[in-house]
Amino acid sequence: MTRRIEETSFLFGSNSIFVEDLYARYLADPNSVDASWQQVFAEFGDDCQAVADETRGAPWAPRVCGVKSESAEDDDANGELVARMAPAPAPAPAPKSGSPAAISEHAAHAATRDSIRLIMMIRAYRVRGHLIADLDPLDLDGEKHHPELDPATYGFTAQDYDREFYLDSVLGLKTATLREVHDLIKQTYCSKIGVEYMHIQYPDQKSWVQVQMEGSRNRTHMSAEKRIEILGQLYSSEGFERFLHIKYPGTKRFSLEGAESTIPLLEAAINRASALGVEEIVLGMPHRGRLNVLTTIMGKPHAAVFSEFQGEASSPDDVLGSGDVKYHLGVSSDRTLANGRNMHLSLAANPSHLEAVNPVVAGKTRAKQAMRGDEARKKVMAVLLHGDAAFAGQGLVAETLGLSELRGHRVGGTIHIIVNNQIGFTTSPKYSRSSPYPSDVAKMVQAPIFHVNGDDPEAVVHVAELAVDFRLRFNRDVVIDMFCYRRHGHNEGDEPAFTQPKMYRRIAQHPTTRQLYTERLIADGVLTPKAAEALIAEFNQSLEDSLDASKSYRVNKADMLEGVWEGLEVANSTGPRRGKTSVPLKRLQEVGMAITAEPEEFEFNRKVVRMLGNRREMIVEGEGIDWSTAEALAFGTLLREGHGVRLVGQDSGRGTFSQRHSVLIDQNNEERYIPLNHIHQKQGFFEIIDSTLSEQAVLGYEYGYSLADPSKLVLWEAQFGDFANGAQVIVDQFVASGESKWLRMCGLVMLLPHGFEGQGPEHSSARMERYLQLCAEDNMQVVNCSTPSSYFHVLRRQLKRNFRKPLIVFTPKSLLRHKRCVSALADMGPKTAFHRVLYENHMPGPDQSIRRVVLCSGKVFYDLEAERDARGLKDVTMLRLEQLAPFPKTPLREQLSRFPKADVIWCQEEPENMGAWGYVGPRIEALIKRMDGVSKRARYVGRPEAASPATGSNKVHHAEQAKLVDKALHPMT
Ligand SMILES: Cc1ncc(C[n+]2csc(CCOP(=O)(O)OP(=O)(O)O)c2C)c(N)n1
Numbered sequence: 001m002t003r004r005i006e007e008t009s010f011l012f013g014s015n016s017i018f019v020e021d022l023y024a025r026y027l028a029d030p031n032s033v034d035a036s037w038q039q040v041f042a043e044f045g046d047d048c049q050a051v052a053d054e055t056r057g058a059p060w061a062p063r064v065c066g067v068k069s070e071s072a073e074d075d076d077a078n079g080e081l082v083a084r085m086a087p088a089p090a091p092a093p094a095p096k097s098g099s100p101a102a103i104s105e106h107a108a109h110a111a112t113r114d115s116i117r118l119i120m121m122i123r124a125y126r127v128r129g130h131l132i133a134d135l136d137p138l139d140l141d142g143e144k145h146h147p148e149l150d151p152a153t154y155g156f157t158a159q160d161y162d163r164e165f166y167l168d169s170v171l172g173l174k175t176a177t178l179r180e181v182h183d184l185i186k187q188t189y190c191s192k193i194g195v196e197y198m199h200i201q202y203p204d205q206k207s208w209v210q211v212q213m214e215g216s217r218n219r220t221h222m223s224a225e226k227r228i229e230i231l232g233q234l235y236s237s238e239g240f241e242r243f244l245h246i247k248y249p250g251t252k253r254f255s256l257e258g259a260e261s262t263i264p265l266l267e268a269a270i271n272r273a274s275a276l277g278v279e280e281i282v283l284g285m286p287h288r289g290r291l292n293v294l295t296t297i298m299g300k301p302h303a304a305v306f307s308e309f310q311g312e313a314s315s316p317d318d319v320l321g322s323g324d325v326k327y328h329l330g331v332s333s334d335r336t337l338a339n340g341r342n343m344h345l346s347l348a349a350n351p352s353h354l355e356a357v358n359p360v361v362a363g364k365t366r367a368k369q370a371m372r373g374d375e376a377r378k379k380v381m382a383v384l385l386h387g388d389a390a391f392a393g394q395g396l397v398a399e400t401l402g403l404s405e406l407r408g409h410r411v412g413g414t415i416h417i418i419v420n421n422q423i424g425f426t427t428s429p430k431y432s433r434s435s436p437y438p439s440d441v442a443k444m445v446q447a448p449i450f451h452v453n454g455d456d457p458e459a460v461v462h463v464a465e466l467a468v469d470f471r472l473r474f475n476r477d478v479v480i481d482m483f484c485y486r487r488h489g490h491n492e493g494d495e496p497a498f499t500q501p502k503m504y505r506r507i508a509q510h511p512t513t514r515q516l517y518t519e520r521l522i523a524d525g526v527l528t529p530k531a532a533e534a535l536i537a538e539f540n541q542s543l544e545d546s547l548d549a550s551k552s553y554r555v556n557k558a559d560m561l562e563g564v565w566e567g568l569e570v571a572n573s574t575g576p577r578r579g580k581t582s583v584p585l586k587r588l589q590e591v592g593m594a595i596t597a598e599p600e601e602f603e604f605n606r607k608v609v610r611m612l613g614n615r616r617e618m619i620v621e622g623e624g625i626d627w628s629t630a631e632a633l634a635f636g637t638l639l640r641e642g643h644g645v646r647l648v649g650q651d652s653g654r655g656t657f658s659q660r661h662s663v664l665i666d667q668n669n670e671e672r673y674i675p676l677n678h679i680h681q682k683q684g685f686f687e688i689i690d691s692t693l694s695e696q697a698v699l700g701y702e703y704g705y706s707l708a709d710p711s712k713l714v715l716w717e718a719q720f721g722d723f724a725n726g727a728q729v730i731v732d733q734f735v736a737s738g739e740s741k742w743l744r745m746c747g748l749v750m751l752l753p754h755g756f757e758g759q760g761p762e763h764s765s766a767r768m769e770r771y772l773q774l775c776a777e778d779n780m781q782v783v784n785c786s787t788p789s790s791y792f793h794v795l796r797r798q799l800k801r802n803f804r805k806p807l808i809v810f811t812p813k814s815l816l817r818h819k820r821c822v823s824a825l826a827d828m829g830p831k832t833a834f835h836r837v838l839y840e841n842h843m844p845g846p847d848q849s850i851r852r853v854v855l856c857s858g859k860v861f862y863d864l865e866a867e868r869d870a871r872g873l874k875d876v877t878m879l880r881l882e883q884l885a886p887f888p889k890t891p892l893r894e895q896l897s898r899f900p901k902a903d904v905i906w907c908q909e910e911p912e913n914m915g916a917w918g919y920v921g922p923r924i925e926a927l928i929k930r931m932d933g934v935s936k937r938a939r940y941v942g943r944p945e946a947a948s949p950a951t952g953s954n955k956v957h958h959a960e961q962a963k964l965v966d967k968a969l970h971p972m973t
């Protein structure tokens with residue numbers, strides 16, 4: 001019953017508590033409430049409990065069979081209620097007798113019921129008013145009607161329109177006529193702005209939106225000055241596109257035309273944000289209108305864009321890297337706004353893959369907030385623009401929205417702007433989404449959604465300001481869905497009439513937003529036709545001047561190493577590039593003791609105590625350091641040197657394999673203790689995040705984070721490496737190619753558990769071959785370390801060189817607890833470093849006697865070593881490639897040349913079409929050819945080609961593994 005009472009509240013606005021109270025009293029004792037209320041509750045209440053239960057509607061929902069709501073899952077109580085009300089209820093029953101008391105009782109009852117119905121109608125407008133709002137500039141759907149928004153549905157007739165009703169302050173009115181109420185709610189909820197907010201379960205946020213919509217602000221007129229400013233912005237956005245259209249006809253530019261109000265929208269958002277204290281905005285947007293945003297909002301000189309159209313300024317040679325098409329490039333700028341304050345704007349570079357940039361922008365924002373100490377998240381704000389088809393279709397949208405309230409990933413709310421041109425390439429909305437609006441997915445985070453007609457720039461500016469106010473007040477996501485259209489085809493060469501002839505006939509006749517607004521301002525006396533013409537002429541002249549200037553425009557430098565990147569350099573060699581990763585033993589011990597200390601008054605899990613003890617022993621002895629301890633030492637020493645470390649992944653705090661235990665949990669109260677944050681008073685911050693169960697959004701986010709903060713070690717860990725393929729777009733489009741395309745370095749580390757241990761096809765392979773296939777032009781590093789100290793150095797190396805490169809690490813599973821896979825503390829101490837190729841410290845025999853060199857990488861080394869030693873073979877040695885890419889040519893050549901009598905084998909556990917073979921095979925061949933002058937391939941030993949990475953049978957796995965080890969050690973026949 002409690003729930004039902006709560007659900008009645010929607011009916012009565014501010015009076016809900018009163019009614020709830022009344023109803024509760026009525027339930028306890030019907031005679032305790034006034035007779036008129038008894039009748040209301042009797043009629044709408046007890047009789048209908050079953051219906052109410054079924055519909056989750058108000059307890060007094062009348063059991064009237066009428067029009068059934070279309071959606072069986074519609075959980076809006078009022079929707080069901082009203083749907084079931086049709087046809088209109090009969091008038092109040094006549095008094096049983098003509099006595100004055102009966103007449104007055106009847107009148108009271110009728111008045112109460114009228115008020116209830118009117119308030120129900122008001123609520124229906126709050127919930128569904130947007131459905132009949134005037135949102136579409138093309139008016140493609142024509143006249144809209146919704147039964148729940150029709151007064152007749154509530155029993156009102158023409159005679160009722162001028163009758164006074166008691167409202168008790170709902171809508172701020174004590175009493176009002178039906179006409180007044182209807183006009184007011186239509187104007188509020190059904191004009192050029194349609195708002196969805198009644199799904200928000202936080203009362204303060206919901207009522208804030210309600211107050212903004214219903215309060216006077218919504219009806220305040222803009223000053224003439226502001227209106228002229230908006231017009232100027234429309235001139236710029238339309239004028240720029242027109243100019244390009246004339247000067248570079250047919251060239252792809254993904255024009256903004258039809259959505260020109262995007263520019264006043266962004267301007268309003270930026271200015272409002274600045275007024276409220278925001279100092280930096282990180283933006284992400286797709287192709288549509290990007291050139292316009294780059295120039296008009298981001299301040300990129302028109303001359304620069306024109307020169308790119310002429311193919312002059314940013315040829316790859318000028319700017320390093322392979323470059324990208326002009327509508328993908330990122331840019332950052334500082335703008336001084338009209339209020340005199342500075343705003344730093346950065347628009348992220350993005351690939352063609354729609355929506356892929358969303359998590360990247362979020363991650364960048366979070367990093368910038370952290371760097372500024374913006375704990376309240378009110379100084380740096382994220383703004384994302386979206387296409388309607390992409391926002392509705394791409395799963396990454398939901399994944400990124402899902403991050404918005406999480407401790408490790410929140411950015412204090414993102415402003416989402418859907419440039420809803422009601423088409424995606426050639427596909428109409430009815431074929432491309434199952435939801436009424438493209439924005440519906442955002443309801444999952446209870447974001448308010450402002451739909452707005454893009455042909456009313458004032459309404460657009462108004463919602464932009466509302467959205468910013470909401471974001472800064474509640475630190476939550478908010479959506480603007482700007483209805484507009486696309487004046488041309490998908491790009492300027494496309495013929496839209498092939499697929500949308502009706503829509504495009506309508507568009508051809510439709511004046512531009514700028515024309516409409518000019519007429520409006522002229523009609524309102526704000527502007528003369530002459531002044532309007534002067535504005536156009538002035539803007540066109542400035543574009544002509546820029547075009548002249550573009551002929552001699554030159555990009556003088558790439559901006560990749562400015563700001564926080566200053567001091568770093570573009571990597572210019574593929575040599576050892578070790579950096580100084582060794583750490584004095586004393587420091588290693590200090591860190592080691594700190595991270596194994598047991599704080600007092602903390603109730604440890606017994607096994608954790610044992611684990612800490614073991615680790616402490618490793619540190620004290622300086623021997624037997626396992627993988628996780630080495631990792632903790634790498635993190636701890638970096639932290640001690642002042643770097644931040646941020647490790648994010650599913651269950652990374654404990655570690656999927658229960659190996660890390662970087663977060664200790666008090667067994668009494670579940671309080672968390674993070675040893676790595678207790679090393680020293682002055683140290684960097686260790687952020688360890690158990691992430692949401694997403695790969696793509698989280699990896700994209702961490703990539704974005706690492707783009708913004710090169711001083712921090714940022715790591716993303718897959719639960720098992722297999723699952724990282726869910727983030728393939730981020731790997732392909734950002735991690736592997738970002739530096740080359742957009743001149744943006746990144747030091748992100750990906751930890752991918754990998755290894756064939758009989759766990760089946762889905763828990764064995766991190767798809768090493770995929771990463772290796774992506775490696776070229778020194779774009780990223782792929783390592784498969786075989787010792788804890790190697791891992792220690794390679795992690796530290798990320799921050800100890802003067803460049804940043806993504807690092808893919810295939811991390812072990814069984815080796816985490818393998819007794820041979822240990823290092824000495826001294827292996828991390830003075831005079832140590834990361835070695836790309838490891839030879840055996842204790843050779844089985846002299847170099848000249850070696851008849852077989854087995855090249856391998858990672859875990860299989862231990863299988864080979866064990867079997868070789870068991871067989872007592874003295875003429876077989878192993879060389880381990882700790883780093884696979886960039887391929888360690890020089891050290892491998894050096895090592896191979898030690899064994900002139902040996903044949904060479906490449907041994908891997910993965911099937912032949914997987915693992916490193918495809919990558920290392922030709923490279924080893926080329927190397928041997930250079931050494932010996934003969935074309936000799938290393939012989940492949942490993943599993944045969946396979947469709948699935950590994951067998952599901954543990955027994956088969958072991959047989960296969962034994963066979964490949966045997967083959968690798970067996971003398972060549
Ligand atoms: C992930 C992805 N799939 C397909 C495409 C190809 N594509 C480019 S634009 C486009 C239509 C996008 O429609 P919408 O999101 O509404 O943006 P609009 O072009 O209408 O502004 C498509 C399908 C793409 N770029 N990215």
Ligand SMILES: [Mg+2]
Pocket residue numbers: 387388389419420421422423424425
């Ligand atoms: Mg679209």
